[in-house]
Amino acid sequence: MNDYPQILFKNRVVGETAFIDRFRANGGYQGLEKGLREMTPQEITATVKASGLRGRGGAGFPTGVKWSFFPADQPVEKFLVINGDEMEPGTYKDRQLLLADPHQLIEGVILSAFALQVSHAYIFIRYAYEECSRNLEQAIAEAKEAGYLGRDILGTGWDLEIHLHRSAGRYILGEETAQLNGIEGVRPNPRSKPPFPAAKGLWGKPTNVNNIETIACIPHIITGGPGWFINLGITQGGVGTKLFGLSGHLNRTECFELPVGIPLREVVETFGGGVRNGKGFKACLPGGASTPFLTAQHLDTPMDFEPLEQLDSRFGTAGVTVFDETTCMVGATLNLIRFFARESCGWCTPCRDGLSFVQWILEEIEAGRGNRDQIAMLKDQKKNITGRSFCALAEGAMGPLDGLLRHFEQELEDHVKLGRCPFGD
Amino acid sequence: METVNQTTGKDVLLPDDTIEAFRAKAADTPHPRELIVDLLRAIQDHHGWVPDAGIELAAQTLGLSPLQLEEIATFYDKIYRQPVGRKVIHLCDSICCWTTGGEQVAELLRDKLGIGFGETTPDGVFTLLPTCCLGACGDAPAMMIGLTTYGRLTAEKIDTILREIRQQID
Numbered sequence: 001m002n003d004y005p006q007i008l009f010k011n012r013v014v015g016e017t018a019f020i021d022r023f024r025a026n027g028g029y030q031g032l033e034k035g036l037r038e039m040t041p042q043e044i045t046a047t048v049k050a051s052g053l054r055g056r057g058g059a060g061f062p063t064g065v066k067w068s069f070f071p072a073d074q075p076v077e078k079f080l081v082i083n084g085d086e087m088e089p090g091t092y093k094d095r096q097l098l099l100a101d102p103h104q105l106i107e108g109v110i111l112s113a114f115a116l117q118v119s120h121a122y123i124f125i126r127y128a129y130e131e132c133s134r135n136l137e138q139a140i141a142e143a144k145e146a147g148y149l150g151r152d153i154l155g156t157g158w159d160l161e162i163h164l165h166r167s168a169g170r171y172i173l174g175e176e177t178a179q180l181n182g183i184e185g186v187r188p189n190p191r192s193k194p195p196f197p198a199a200k201g202l203w204g205k206p207t208n209v210n211n212i213e214t215i216a217c218i219p220h221i222i223t224g225g226p227g228w229f230i231n232l233g234i235t236q237g238g239v240g241t242k243l244f245g246l247s248g249h250l251n252r253t254e255c256f257e258l259p260v261g262i263p264l265r266e267v268v269e270t271f272g273g274g275v276r277n278g279k280g281f282k283a284c285l286p287g288g289a290s291t292p293f294l295t296a297q298h299l300d301t302p303m304d305f306e307p308l309e310q311l312d313s314r315f316g317t318a319g320v321t322v323f324d325e326t327t328c329m330v331g332a333t334l335n336l337i338r339f340f341a342r343e344s345c346g347w348c349t350p351c352r353d354g355l356s357f358v359q360w361i362l363e364e365i366e367a368g369r370g371n372r373d374q375i376a377m378l379k380d381q382k383k384n385i386t387g388r389s390f391c392a393l394a395e396g397a398m399g400p401l402d403g404l405l406r407h408f409e410q411e412l413e414d415h416v417k418l419g420r421c422p423f424g425d
Numbered sequence: 426m427e428t429v430n431q432t433t434g435k436d437v438l439l440p441d442d443t444i445e446a447f448r449a450k451a452a453d454t455p456h457p458r459e460l461i462v463d464l465l466r467a468i469q470d471h472h473g474w475v476p477d478a479g480i481e482l483a484a485q486t487l488g489l490s491p492l493q494l495e496e497i498a499t500f501y502d503k504i505y506r507q508p509v510g511r512k513v514i515h516l517c518d519s520i521c522c523w524t525t526g527g528e529q530v531a532e533l534l535r536d537k538l539g540i541g542f543g544e545t546t547p548d549g550v551f552t553l554l555p556t557c558c559l560g561a562c563g564d565a566p567a568m569m570i571g572l573t574t575y576g577r578l579t580a581e582k583i584d585t586i587l588r589e590i591r592q593q594i595d
Contacts, residue, residue, distance in 0.1 A: 086560050087558055089520045089521060089562070090519075092561060092562045094560075095561075126560070127503045128561075128572075130572040165462075166466065167462065168465070169501045170500065171558075184456065185456070185459045185493075186458060187496040203456060253521075255563060321520055332520065332523070335518075335519070339518075343557055345500075
């Protein structure tokens with residue numbers, strides 16, 4: 001059904017895990033051989049930069065640019081951290097990747113660590129992904145056995161050890177500086193930036209933090225070259241493929257590898273099999289819980305960073321959650337805000353107090369006890385919270401509220417006018 | 426799994442050889458605090474939850490203060506600082522599960538177990554807790570029991586899962 005090039009999912013057979021034999025039989029570790037034997041660390045970073053790869057964890061920062069800020073050539077202790085906290089509601093792509101093909105990540109980690117000249121990499125895995133942790137443990141052991149990890153890797157004189165950190169819950173650990181605290185074993189509130197992790201990260205040393213899917217792209221970029229990678233995207237400026245996790249009111253809620261730039265309509269109709277039970281499409285979160293809603297008028301938008309930013313939404317993690325025409329968008333937003341309010345670490349006031357206040361207002365309106373002043377208060381809160389919190393969590397929480405206010409203000413008005421939820425409950 | 430010391434008859438938080446292994450690791454790293462989450466999880470795996478004595482044991486083992494342990498233990502929702510049942514059910518209440526009947530599943534579980542969220546069944550088998558997104562959005566509605574995720578939940582499926590776990594425990 002999926003005729004698009006399968007890069008990250010080329011070894012994927014649902015229900016099975018490809019370990020080292022199948023991985024190598026299918027071209028695995030060739031990128032590593034090429035990178036370490038034929039290229040310098042600077043050339044690898046330059047290649048990643050030329051590929052235009054943007055971070056797959058939600059923020060979309062250009063990976064090669066991030067790497068070029070890193071003091072790779074300085075002879076100091078430094079670290080690479082791989083963020084596998086995947087806890088943004090609607091996002092389950094990294095799990096699929098690690099269930100199918102853990103060596104792909106390990107190969108990417110080794111290449112990235114070589115480019116950045118670090119000797120210790122940490123892979124951070126969330127509590128709920130124990131099977132992924134076990135797959136990684138086995139893959140790390142196999143890679144060591146094969147001579148891809150440890151001392152003097154492929155005769156380069158360079159050493160690397162990969163550490164696996166198993167976490168114990170909480171969305172905030174996905175924020176990179178909170179994650180560094182989590183690995184260090186101090187209370188994982190976010191840190192103030194600057195200094196950025198590239199200057200002062202783990203134990204105060206230069207640290208580069210990247211998402212799992214981002215790092216899994218690296219070996220393919222090295223093997224195929226930046227031109228090939230750029231051409232995988234089907235929009236002007238869109239590069240590579242992306243793992244789309246489909247969820248919500250769709251007939252098929254699965255994870256697909258699709259080209260960056262694919263129209264939303266094709267994602268929903270061809271891959272998601274259309275909206276369930278013959279209902280109409282009302283809205284979707286295009287890239288996880290913190291990305292403002294899109295509506296039916298946006299179905300022809302290419303799924304890529306810039307086109308979605310032009311609609312004041314975001315590509316995020318490409319976890320697409322669809323809502324059918326019977327969904328109460330006030331109720332959906334309330335669910336999302338409850339998530340963010342509960343997962344707030346409590347460090348700063350706009351997030352700790354602001355999100356619970358927004359939650360209370362939405363509860364009042366959804367229960368039919370709201371008034372028009374409260375709709376104005378929602379707008380006010382959005383303005384006061386956005387840009388004023390310590391980290392991006394509260395900013396992200398304002399995404400769905402912003403989408404609600406821009407596209408579904410009428411639903412708020414209807415709740416107030418009727419004194420109940422117009423959608424039945 | 427040994428939970429009671431054969432000589433003293435007292436509840437064991439963690440077997441001696443595991444404690445020794447953590448002590449050795451702590452001596453081997455310049456920053457023993459990085460072992461805190463692992464050690465708390467080990468105590469919890471063995472003892473079911475982390476009592477005050479577990480915090481103190483972990484602090485002694487790593488050469489840290491109890492406060493340094495407590496600030497971690499109270500942050501994470503998968504570290505239990507209160508007694509829980511032998512199996513903890515974490516039911517996802519995030520958006521994808523909400524769109525696929527998660528609230529009805531919550532009601533079903535409360536009915537079947539006869540408890541609310543944050544409570545433990547009188548036989549001590551199940552504790553019911555809400556959790557944020559489990560990363561099982563394609564298989565919503567979903568829950569996690571222990572470290573196992575169950576998706577596409579229906580009334581019949583929940584009956585089977587609970588029955589099988591009760592049988593394993595007996």
